[in-house]
Each structure stands twice: as C-alpha cells, then as structure tokens.
Amino acid sequence: MNIPQCDIGLIGGSSTLSIALPEALGLNDVVVEKNGMVFNTPFGESPEFKIFTIQGDKQAKRVLTCKMHGWRRGVNRADASRQVFWIFKNAGVKRVLAEGGVGAVNHLLNPRDLVIPHDYLDSSLRKDVGLEDHYLLIMRDAICPQMRRTISEVCSENWDGRVFDRSVYVNTDGHHFESPSEINLFRMAGADVVGQSICPEVYLAREIGACYAGLYLVVNYAEGIVTPWRHEKLRELFYTESCAIGSLLMQVIRDLPVQKDCGCSDLRRETLLKGIY
C-alpha cells in the first residue's frame, strides 16, 4: 500500500484513546479519506493509520494519524515508535502534533490543567532509538516554538480551565507509575509533569526533519505530590475530556500557519561520525 503524502502527523494519546478521532467530533469541515491503513516498515508492521483533511477557514490541511504512543501488545516500544516515524518520514510529514495524559510533579498544578511542554528530561532507558543515525540531532528548542505558540493560543481561547504555555516533561519508562522518591528526584531536577510518551518521539521527529509539539492534560498528582490520586478521577478525566481535547487538536491544526518561522530545521545536521555509522 502506498503511503499517502501529507504535512501533518497527529499521534493520539491517552486523552483521545476512547474516541474515534476525528469522526467522534462530528465536524463539518473534516473529511476522513481512508481508515485502517497498515504498512510494512523495516521495524515491523505499523499500527493502523487514518488520513483526513480539515478545511477550516484557511488552507485545507491533510493529516495522517494513529492512535498510539508506542504502546502495542507484542511490539517493543522502541520499534512501535520507529514504525510510526518511519511512516511519517515516508509520508513527508513536516509537523508532528501529540497529546497525552500526564501526572503533576510541580505542586502548583492540578488535575484538568493543560500544559504545553517547552523542554523535557528523558529518564527512560531507551536513549538509543533512531531510524538511520545519519544525523547529529541538536535538542535545543526540541519542542517547536511556533507550534507551541499556536497550541497555547488555541488552548487559552477554548479550554475552560488553566493553561500553562511552558513546562518540563520528564519521561519515564512505564508501564508502572513512579515511586514517591523518584518523583521527588524529578521535582528537584526541575520537572513539572511526568509521562511516558514524549521520548523517543521528540528525537525521531528531529531525525525526520519534522517539528514536534504537544498538549497534555494533567490527570493526576504524581506520587508524593499534594494528595494521593484517585483512580476514579483519572478514569473520569480520560473519558469525559476526550472530545474537548480532540476539538482543541483540530483547532490547532486549522490555525497552524502554513509557513514555518521556527529554527527546528537548523537543529538537524549531518553526523560528524562518518565511517563509524
């Protein structure tokens, strides 16, 4: 099957897992072109992809989306992420938008706050995740400043809760959550939220020359922060806010300027280690 060409990749995370995105939103300006596309990649068979167009009042945009953040039964997370970004690369994707649920490490955050990270700390053990190793990847401004600006504007206008236009996201391995001592360490290191999806995606986006940014719903306090979290509240947030988060993502896609004014593409250079790779 040929991989369709498009500019935008959307990775659905835990906040929209329970709905069919974008169909569940019932938007008049969205047309799903094709659903259930599975591709062979050098890293195994891909998850199911969907391609849709969104019109808005500006230029129509074509979006390739899948529903996972590297969690698939029987596939290790490194390969699951590599499959998605190999598809994005071959689709010509230039911007990757992500969403997910996170835990509050900063004690000023509350469940249902929205955060737009500007930086990350990778505490996972999956550092050696790439597609080709042709590039020196500079992780300064790793999360696209232009995309962050659009996400922040859309969320501030449309979300009936608090929106934080910066935060440091610490990435852990999962599947388990973190211990109170680990969270305390992350807090002292400057983390604001904890989750399990931004890495290795942020590296892979840089490698394929795409901008990367996301919006994240705080769904619980991390261990040892403020008060023990409740499973019912976590579940409630995942299910009740799915359409609201999906709507924000669609508005971000509508509003993203077609012309890039960020420096992301300058932060991928040819590797200096030729002969080794």
Ligand SMILES: [Zn+2]
């Ligand atoms: Zn950028």
